Amino acid sequence: MEKTIKKFWPIFVVPTLAAFLVGFLWPFLQGLYLSFCKFITIDKADWNGLKNYIFALTETNFQHSFWFTALFTIVSTICINIAAFAIALALTRNFKGTNTFRSIFFMPNLIGGIVLGYIWNILLNCVLSLLGKPLLSLYAPYGFIGLVILMCWQQIGYMMIIYIAGLQSIPNDYLEAASIDGASNWKVLWKIKIPNVMPSITICLFLSLTNGFKLFDQNLALTGGDPNHQTEMLALNIYETFYGRSGAAWKGYGQAKAVLFCILVIAISLIQLRATRSKEVQQ
């Protein structure tokens, strides 16, 4: 076996490595270089030094987008994970029809973000106009709530599946022992279930945090950043910087913002992974 692996390892490693280098590492490095340039097309880039970063860090819209995105990510991550975990608990109780419910809850995840954005735009605007309230793109708080509702609806099912897998992998002995010892449901949840699904929580938090930060399609379709850039999240802000104005400088600014954005997302996910990993228990 060892020998075979020694002989054939390139067959397994090289294609993936090549794809990683060509499809990820090279574009990433090129992007990093371009973030210091002015350019229209990537093969005619002029060096622009740190100006792009200075602009990106001092632009008020970008700062607003950062805080808006951060708030959105926190709220949506909490809502999604609490709801997904609650549904997962309910659907692991062995009553009739759990499989049907699981499929139904999972389904929204199969629809693309742009489509969902437009559908929810129509739905929520109808409700708001019936209530006589300003529509989504007219009043930023409604835009924010709309985005949270949309994200929850889309993501809860997906996270639920991960939590269900986690809950089902808890050995029955633990639960039986607990019930023999007379532990209440509440105690079982806090002392046995949650510590044992910690790996699932790590994954779900990671996914919902990064999804929240990187949100683009839904933002574009639901509010388009209106009113007056107030509901513009980071990814949409970068897109608008890149394509909203003519001239080589703007591509550089957009690129610098994109690099900052990438570093930010990586940093946040690393911190979160470290924090939740330390809470995981070995079964």
Place this chain on the structure above:
Amino acid sequence: MKRSNVSKKLAVIMAACMIVPQASVMAAEGEAAGEVYYLNFKPEADAQWQELAELYTAETGVPVTVVTAASNTYEQTLMSEIAKDNPPTMFHVNGPIGLENWKDYCYDLTGSSILGELTSEDYALKDGDATLAIAMAIESYGIIVNKTLLSEAGYEVEDIDSFEDLKNVAEDITARKDELGFAAFTSAGMDGSSNWRYHTHLANLPIYFEYLDEGISSTDTIKGTYLDNYKAIFDLYINNSTCDPAVLVSKTGDDSRNEFLAGEAVFYQNGSWEYSNLVGEDKFSDDDLAMIPIYIGVGDEANQGLCTGTENYWCVNKDASPENIQATLDFMYWCVTSETGTEAMGGGEGAMPSGEAGMGFVIPFKGAIESTNLFVKQDAAYTEAGKTPVSWNFTTMPSQTWKDDLGSALTSYAAGVGSWDDVVSAFVDGWAAEYSYLS
């Protein structure tokens, strides 16, 4: 033994696969000196361009590839296409501001045969002495009128030749809305599919009159002299419409068109490109429709014509090989001078050799054929009657961001959650800020 036979066969097939495309490229190179790659801007004319490309190849042997960017993604498509090994040899810019991005990529057309075919020098875009882009289609916009409904309300098109007249007619129709069963204006949709009608096309009018006053053709600081008139016409649109101004934000371009087609409103602000959507089976005939100028109560209204201009300019890629540049120039020249080319670009129903409809453009070249488009004919009639067309100055708007911000302010104003001062600020201060970014 068997296995090695199979691998040999496989090897032969694979080798053949690699040689065949190579061979066809070599054959093509043998036939023609250059080739043309046109990145088309107008999705509605894609089928016609594909057919025209085939016809040209059949006639001359020069391969022509036409790729059409999806609606609203032209800039992105061009950016990625032009960086490739086989970049487009022919592409579009939308005016002086669009050219700002691409001037380093444009071939100087000075002295080329196609430049000599232009009916007026005004249709060429210059950077210093170099002519970098030439207009390929002239369009007009104004207020499209459903004449049948207008006469039901007791008026004729001739009754309207000033803002005052338009306002009286519209407000009278609104006052009798329940009795008549239709509104004055279709919804002034502020959804992204339609808001350009207000933040770009309607906003052209105050800019045009200000430029006229100052005797300029562009500026980096706009005064907003006529913004009160802009407010007056926008108010007229939103307060005499099929719907409540608060829901305009969710109204689309299709909503507006469908309302007009269904006879729910008399007036519909749009352009000559809308003709094919309005006329045809189960729709209107030429006799039902007219296009009138957008009056905002400024200047010599009796002699005001439609808004006529272009935001479609052709450029040739400077970085293409000399033979491809020549092939592209020849192709452009053929399009605007040959019978097939001019018929295809300017003709209506059945203008293509395949029997399909032509592109219906008014092309600013000497060989242009007469258009069958009612609105285009009306524009010509207005000009003939001595009326002055309003030029398209919105090509000098500083950026898409400026338009979007103005649109956002207009939407909030229409819904009653924002004030007109925000619109003025987006217009005037936004203009200066965006121009300062441009330099």
